[in-house]
Amino acid sequence: MSAARRLTQRDIAQLAGVSQATVSLVLNEAKSAEGRIPPETRERVLKVIRETGYVADPIARSMVKGANRILGVFTYQPAFPIAQADFYTPFLMGIEEAAETLGYDLLLMTASARDEKGRKRIFGESGRLRLADGCLILGSQFDRDELAQLVASDYPYVAVGRRDDAGGKVRYVGADYITATTTLVDQALAKGHRQFAFIGTTGPAESIADRWRGFQSALKGKGALVHVDDVENGDPARQVAEVRASGASVVFFAEVLEAVAFDTYARAQGISIPGDLSIVVLGSGTRTHTLRLHRAFTCYAIPREEMGKRAAAMLVETLADPSLVQQVMLQCEIVAGETLAPPNPTKDSLK
Amino acid sequence: MSAARRLTQRDIAQLAGVSQATVSLVLNEAKSAEGRIPPETRERVLKVIRETGYVADPIARSMVKGANRILGVFTYQPAFPIAQADFYTPFLMGIEEAAETLGYDLLLMTASARDEKGRKRIFGESGRLRLADGCLILGSQFDRDELAQLVASDYPYVAVGRRDDAGGKVRYVGADYITATTTLVDQALAKGHRQFAFIGTTGPAESIADRWRGFQSALKGKGALVHVDDVENGDPARQVAEVRASGASVVFFAEVLEAVAFDTYARAQGISIPGDLSIVVLGSGTRTHTLRLHRAFTCYAIPREEMGKRAAAMLVETLADPSLVQQVMLQCEIVAGETLAPPNPTKDSLK
DNA sequence: ACTAACAGCTAATACGAATTAGCGAATAGA
DNA sequence: TCTATTCGCTAATTCGTATTAGCTGTTAGT
Numbered sequence: 001m002s003a004a005r006r007l008t009q010r011d012i013a014q015l016a017g018v019s020q021a022t023v024s025l026v027l028n029e030a031k032s033a034e035g036r037i038p039p040e041t042r043e044r045v046l047k048v049i050r051e052t053g054y055v056a057d058p059i060a061r062s063m064v065k066g067a068n069r070i071l072g073v074f075t076y077q078p079a080f081p082i083a084q085a086d087f088y089t090p091f092l093m094g095i096e097e098a099a100e101t102l103g104y105d106l107l108l109m110t111a112s113a114r115d116e117k118g119r120k121r122i123f124g125e126s127g128r129l130r131l132a133d134g135c136l137i138l139g140s141q142f143d144r145d146e147l148a149q150l151v152a153s154d155y156p157y158v159a160v161g162r163r164d165d166a167g168g169k170v171r172y173v174g175a176d177y178i179t180a181t182t183t184l185v186d187q188a189l190a191k192g193h194r195q196f197a198f199i200g201t202t203g204p205a206e207s208i209a210d211r212w213r214g215f216q217s218a219l220k221g222k223g224a225l226v227h228v229d230d231v232e233n234g235d236p237a238r239q240v241a242e243v244r245a246s247g248a249s250v251v252f253f254a255e256v257l258e259a260v261a262f263d264t265y266a267r268a269q270g271i272s273i274p275g276d277l278s279i280v281v282l283g284s285g286t287r288t289h290t291l292r293l294h295r296a297f298t299c300y301a302i303p304r305e306e307m308g309k310r311a312a313a314m315l316v317e318t319l320a321d322p323s324l325v326q327q328v329m330l331q332c333e334i335v336a337g338e339t340l341a342p343p344n345p346t347k348d349s350l351k
Numbered sequence: 352m353s354a355a356r357r358l359t360q361r362d363i364a365q366l367a368g369v370s371q372a373t374v375s376l377v378l379n380e381a382k383s384a385e386g387r388i389p390p391e392t393r394e395r396v397l398k399v400i401r402e403t404g405y406v407a408d409p410i411a412r413s414m415v416k417g418a419n420r421i422l423g424v425f426t427y428q429p430a431f432p433i434a435q436a437d438f439y440t441p442f443l444m445g446i447e448e449a450a451e452t453l454g455y456d457l458l459l460m461t462a463s464a465r466d467e468k469g470r471k472r473i474f475g476e477s478g479r480l481r482l483a484d485g486c487l488i489l490g491s492q493f494d495r496d497e498l499a500q501l502v503a504s505d506y507p508y509v510a511v512g513r514r515d516d517a518g519g520k521v522r523y524v525g526a527d528y529i530t531a532t533t534t535l536v537d538q539a540l541a542k543g544h545r546q547f548a549f550i551g552t553t554g555p556a557e558s559i560a561d562r563w564r565g566f567q568s569a570l571k572g573k574g575a576l577v578h579v580d581d582v583e584n585g586d587p588a589r590q591v592a593e594v595r596a597s598g599a600s601v602v603f604f605a606e607v608l609e610a611v612a613f614d615t616y617a618r619a620q621g622i623s624i625p626g627d628l629s630i631v632v633l634g635s636g637t638r639t640h641t642l643r644l645h646r647a648f649t650c651y652a653i654p655r656e657e658m659g660k661r662a663a664a665m666l667v668e669t670l671a672d673p674s675l676v677q678q679v680m681l682q683c684e685i686v687a688g689e690t691l692a693p694p695n696p697t698k699d700s701l702k
Numbered sequence: 703a704c705t706a707a708c709a710g711c712t713a714a715t716a717c718g719a720a721t722t723a724g725c726g727a728a729t730a731g732a
Numbered sequence: 733t734c735t736a737t738t739c740g741c742t743a744a745t746t747c748g749t750a751t752t753a754g755c756t757g758t759t760a761g762t
Contacts, residue, residue, distance in 0.1 A: 006481075008718060019742045024720055038740070055478030059414050060718035064747050068410075069463070070482075089440055100461040105479060108457040110447050112420070127406030128456060130357075131421075359748055370712045375750055389710070411748035415717050 007054045016048045023049075027056060071099055071315055072107045072132030076120050076139025091138055091160055094308025102316050107132045122146045129155065134315045136160060136308075140205040156322055158315040160307055162206050162329065171318065173311040173328045177207060177282065180300040180332035181214030184252075184280050184340075187298075189222050191342045193250045193278065197227040197243045199234065199262070200254025200282075211254050211282045234258065236265035243277070249343035250278035259297055263339070274298075274341035283332075298337035303330050358405045367399045374400075378407060422446075422455045422666060423483030425464055427471050427490025442489055442511055445659025453667050458483045473497045480506065485666045487511060487659075491556040507673055509666040511658055513557050513680065522669065524662040524679045528558060528633065531651040531683035532565030535603075535631050535691075538649075540573050542693045544601045544629065548578035548594045550585065550613070551605025551633075562605050562633045585609065587616035594628070600694035601629040610648055614690070625692035634683075649688035654681050 009023040016023070018041065025037055026045045037045075048054075062068045073095065075088060099106050112128035115121045122129065122137070123146065129135060134156030142159070148167040150157055162174030188196070196219060202212040219225055227246035229239055232255075239262055243251055253259035259281045263273055273279055281299035310328055318324050360374040367374070369392065377388055377396045388396075399405075413419045424446065426439060450457050463479035466472045473480065473488070474497065480486060485507030493510070499518040501508055513525030539547070547570060553563040570576060578597035580590055583606075590613055594602055604610035610632045614624055624630055632650035661679055669675050 006718095009720095010718080020719080021721080021742055021744095022740090024718095025741090028720075036739080041740080053474075055474075055481075057718055058479050058482050059410060059419075060747095061720080063410050063414050063718080064720050066747080068482075070458070096459065096461050100465075103462045105463050105482075106459040106461055107421070108447065108459065110451040110457055111454045112456050114451075123404075123406075128409050130406075131409050131419075131456075357748095361748080371749080372712060372714095372751080373710090375748095376711090379750075387709080392710080408748055411717090412750080414748080415750050417717085 006057070007052055009054075009056070012045065012048050012052065012054050015052070016045045018045060067133050067319075068131065069104050070107050070132045071095075071104045071312060072109055072129060072135030074109050074113055074122055074129075074135050074137045076137075076141060076143075088138060090304030091308040091311075094305035094310075095136060095312045096308075097305075098309040098312035102312065104133075104312075104316065109135075122150060134158070134319050136311055136315055140207055142205075154322060156315060156318045158311045158318065160311045162210065162327075164206055169325050169327065171314065171325050171327065173307050173314060173330065175207075175302050175307060176329045176331050177210040178214035178217075180334065181211050181282050182218040183334055184282065184298070184300065185215060185218035185223075187334075188250050188278065188280060188340060191278075191340065193343050194223045195226045195246070195248045195250075195343075196223050197229075197246060197248035197251040198225065198254075199229040199231075199239060199243075199251060199258055201232055202230055202254075207283075208254060215252060215282070236261040240266050240269060240271070244271075248277075250280060250340070253279065253281045254283065256281050256284040256297065256299070263297075274339045276344050278341055278343070279339040284335075296335070296337040296339070298335065298340035300332040300334050302332055306330055357408070358403055360405075360407070363396065363399050363403065363405050366403070367396045369396060418484050418670075419482065420455050421458050421483045422450055422663060423458045423460055423480060423486030425460050425473055425480075425486050425488045427488075427492055427494075439489060441655035442659040442662075445656035445661075446487060446663045447659075448656070449660040449663035453663065455484075455663075455667065460486075473501060485509070485670050487662055487666055491558055493556075505673060507666060507669045509662045509669065511662045513561065513678075515557055520676050520678065522665065522676050522678065524658050524665060524681065525557075526653050526658060527680045527682055528561040529565035529568075531685065532562050532633050533569040534685055535633065535649070535651065536566060536569035536574075538685075539601050539629065539631060539691060540570075542629075542691065544694050545574045546577045546597070546599045546601075546694075547574050548580075548597060548599035548602040549576065549605075550580040550582075550590060550594075550602060550609055552583055553581055553605075558634075559605060566603060566633070587612040591617050591620060591622070595622075599628075601631060601691070604630065604632045605634065607632050607635040607648070607650070614648075625690045627695050629692055629694070630690040635686075647686070647688040647690070649686065649691035651683040651685050653683055657681055 009020045009027075013020045013023045022037065022041070023045055026042050027049075029037065029042070058068070073092070077088075096106060109128060109132075112124055113120050113122070115124050121143075122135075135158075137150075137157060137159045138161075140161065142163060144166055147159075147163065147170065151166050151168040151170055157171060159170055159172040161172060163170040163172050185196075198212070198215060200211070201208055203209040216225070226248050227243055229242065251262065253262070259279055263279060266273060266277065271277055279297060281297040283302055284297065284299045307330060310330065314326055314328065317326070360371045360378075364371045364374045373388065373392070374396055377393050378400075380388065380393070409419075424443070428439075447457060460479060460483075463475055464471050464473070466475050472494070473486075486509075488501075488508060488510045489512075491512065493514060495517055498510075498514065498521060502517050502519040502521055508522060510521055510523040511525075512523060514521040514523050536547075549563075549566060551562070552559055554560040567576070577599050578594055580593065602613065604613070610630055614630055617624060617628065622628055630648060632648040634653055635648065635650045658681060661681065665677055665679065668677070
């Protein structure tokens with residue numbers, strides 16, 4: 001049985017006493033209603049197909065048709081890293097849901113995305129990209145040159161996350177961090193905060209830059225930015241000390257993990273949050289994720305699943321009309337949380 | 352540019368002034384060292400390839416070679432369901448890691464796995480299965496007929512999770528629930544427990560059946576099974592009442608979520624856990640997951656990532672030698688937790 | 703000098719399905 | 733009865749690459 005070559009249309013044709021072309025016509029009948037096949041012949045062929053369990057080879061089929069009903073998923077980091085299991089997952093959940101609805105399979109380009117030097121590259125020598133009809137690109141840090149190449153090519157793609165122009169408008173489904181960030185800054189202002197601190201990097205990724213830009217412009221003329229710590233994985237002890245010394249009454253974080261470390265350390269020092277110091281997180285995972293992980297930070301929820309869903313849908317639209325270049329921004333939902341309160345009037349942090 | 356047909360070897364050949372066959376030979380040179388191409392011709396062709404950025408069409412290539420370097424992933428439920436986000440994810444993390452190392456991409460058969468009636472089927476009419484060189488099958492509940500069909504076919508597959516024979520030995524990488532369960536029962540016995548309760552279904556999935564079998568056989572002759580609740584999503588209030596009435600001093604759960612509900616309700620009723628009643632969970636997610644979600648139940652950790660990794664590796668071995676039928680069982684790590692203590696001597700639950 | 707061997711390349715074919723052009727027979731039209 | 737038309741089907745071609753058989757021209761061997 002192992003040597004039993006896979007059935008082909010020729011085999012079916014022979015069994016049914018017709019030609020290979022007829023078998024193909026029966027299989028794709030809906031098409032050219034012209035050269036119709038009479039019901040009896042049709043049935044005879046279908047009977048053989050049923051009995052043998054024949055299915056057309058998808059590779060040969062896509063070779064001649066040029067399409068696969070496959071969406072590629074390219075990630076600039078491993079899609080399921082142990083360390084950050086929850087980063088891609090929500091996107092993928094949305095992507096999968098949409099793909100299933102739309103009738104597409106998903107090709108995760110885990111291996112072929114690496115070039116000979118092991119770097120992640122979209123246009124690898126393998127050309128595996130072509131296996132998919134189009135592709136979704138995930139990751140906070142894009143390679144600008146590759147993105148430009150992609151934009152210039154006629155290959156259908158959609159980026160998950162807003163992207164600056166790269167030699168042309170980039171197709172994307174992003175989240176509106178600027179509006180959400182502005183809302184949170186306004187809330188802090190409304191509660192009376194005037195001295196702000198910001199901890200987190202400010203670029204170069206668009207998602208990070210947007211947070212920083214939104215923060216700055218919302219604050220402009222209405223509050224003072226008294227401390228900025230532009231580091232990744234900083235030392236909480238130092239951060240807490242510096243923030244306290246700066247007189248800030250509220251700290252904004254670009255990264256939830258930083259906030260967790262800060263919060264944990266500050267409490268251990270007897271600092272009341274938000275009594276003595278408010279904490280606001282710009283972003284963080286999905287709602288469920290946020291609630292589960294730690295305490296409920298005041299933050300906004302990035303609609304990751306929805307982004308994945310919309311991106312997949314947009315990609316499929318693009319397949320139908322390759323000239324289409326859409327850019328969609330989704331709103332983030334504000335999560336009230338419990339770490340933003342009016343500043344403590346006894347502290348000198350309130351002017 | 353949009354109409355610019357993709358480059359083919361014929362184009363390259365023309366530009367380099369050679370034949371298409373020569374281009375192909377240059378690309379795959381390592382092969383038949385016989386009809387060697389002299390360095391100068393080789394260089395000329397490679398130069399054109401470099402300048403044009405040509406890459407071979409993977410579809411045409413796999414059409415003639417018959418292999419794709421793609422591993423299919425078939426799931427009996429959506430791979431990333433919102434509700435149970437963490438069920439497949441750990442497996443996929445392992446699978447992805449192995450696939451990347453081994454140089455394979457992953458094809459998630461989300462859409463093509465459904466037949467015309469919307470049911471999940473491995474052998475769909477689409478025949479998309481053939482797009483992958485082989486396939487990994489996930490899900491607790493397999494369709495026996497399909498599994499038998501798979502076993503009988505010459506299609507390379509590996510099941511993640513132990514599977515009973517289905518017209519032949521099934522290739523799988525499973526977790527040894529029986530041994531792990533036995534260990535936990537023995538621990539409970541060693542602490543003095545004699546009256547046991549069991550909450551959870553007992554089949555038909557192998558993973559569930561193994562827990563139940565292990566539980567029963569470990570208990571045989573050494574302790575009494577005073578209460579069994581064979582339901583999914585039971586009512587915690589009723590469960591707590593019945594367990595208390597039964598006089599059991601320890602409850603075993605087959606499903607962590609049931610344990611969470613039970614635990615939460617019991618504590619609310621003023622029942623001390625494990626003071627008045629011990630709880631043991633058979634299974635649960637990965638270590639990280641377990642620790643994060645709720646309190647630290649006494650349980651064992653299913654090595655999901657490792658299972659995914661090994662399954663992918665086994666599948667690749669199978670591709671090389673299709674006659675191979677391996678069955679691997681991985682050990683579960685016992686998590687001490689804090690919900691198993693000696694029975695309360697003041698209660699009548701201790702004989 | 704005449705064959706043998708070989709280097710360097712190309713023509714031809716296969717892979718499996720889709721699709722087009724068109725053939726032969728039957729029927730319709732005049 | 734002779735030409736159109738339609739029906740029912742098939743031969744031939746295509747997609748892009750890999751591979752084999754083999755052709756041509758040069759060199760080696762005797």
